[in-house]
Structure formats: structure tokens, C-alpha cells
Amino acid sequence: MSRLQSIDLARYILPEEIFKYFVLVQVKESGNTLHFYLEELNVLPEEYLGTDMESKGFHKESVIKDFPLREKALYLHVCRRRWLDRGTGEVVSRNWNLVAEGTHYTQGFASFLKALIGYLPDSGPLA
Numbered sequence: 001m002s003r004l005q006s007i008d009l010a011r012y013i014l015p016e017e018i019f020k021y022f023v024l025v026q027v028k029e030s031g032n033t034l035h036f037y038l039e040e041l042n043v044l045p046e047e048y049l050g051t052d053m054e055s056k057g058f059h060k061e062s063v064i065k066d067f068p069l070r071e072k073a074l075y076l077h078v079c080r081r082r083w084l085d086r087g088t089g090e091v092v093s094r095n096w097n098l099v100a101e102g103t104h105y106t107q108g109f110a111s112f113l114k115a116l117i118g119y120l121p122d123s124g125p126l127a
Helices: 006-013 107-117
Strands: 022-030 033-040 053-058 062-069 072-079 081-085
Touching: 006 022
Parallel strands: 033 072
Antiparallel strands: 022 033, 053 081, 062 072
16 A cells, blocks of 8 residues: 555545535644645636636635544634636635634534533633
8 A cells, every 4th residue: 555645644534525625735743733724726606607707816814623633633724715706896705604603613523512511612622
């Protein structure tokens, strides 16, 4: 078996649907923390297909806490793409609902914590 790179291995960890819209560009380990860096693909949202749009790079990176892996905290660094509608001058983006409302947790991790301990911690080892 060939030696897999950390980016290849991360594809087995993250939900498959993420790779429909994002590319994993980097994986870093720092002490007890893993950082996965994701960039949105340059694929227009369906509602803008057929319009005169130009990619204008990315919004400021969002950092989201996900399920820990092997006792290491996992942070997703997500760069969402933005496009310029050349006809109207409006800047548009895909509407993502990646985090649980009022938190920096992924929706799945927030649901897990709430079921496990009954609330979402804002401090301590799970925060």
C-alpha cells in the first residue's frame, strides 16, 4: 500500500459532502490541535448560473470547532468564495449553515455535546 499524505487521510475523516464544495488545501498539527484548511471551489451557486459572474476571491476565514480526533482538538479553517455580479455590481456568496447557531461548533458536534452533557460548554476542555 502506498503512503498516504495527511490531506488524503483527512478525506476519510471529514463528511463526504464537504468535498462537493470545498478542497482541503492544508493540514497542520500543533501540539494537541489539528487544523484543516478548506477553500470553497469556484462553482457558482445554482441560482446564479447563466449570469455574468466573476470570482473575487474569498471572504475572511471562518474557524469552526469540530469533533476531536484521538484526543486532539480539530479546527476547520473555512474560506468561503465570493463572486461579483458584473451586471448589478453586487457581491454574492453561497449561503452556508456550517455552525450551530450561537456557537463556533459544527452542527454535528454541537448536537453531540448537547446530547452528551445537556448543554453547549463555553469554557473548559470541550469549549
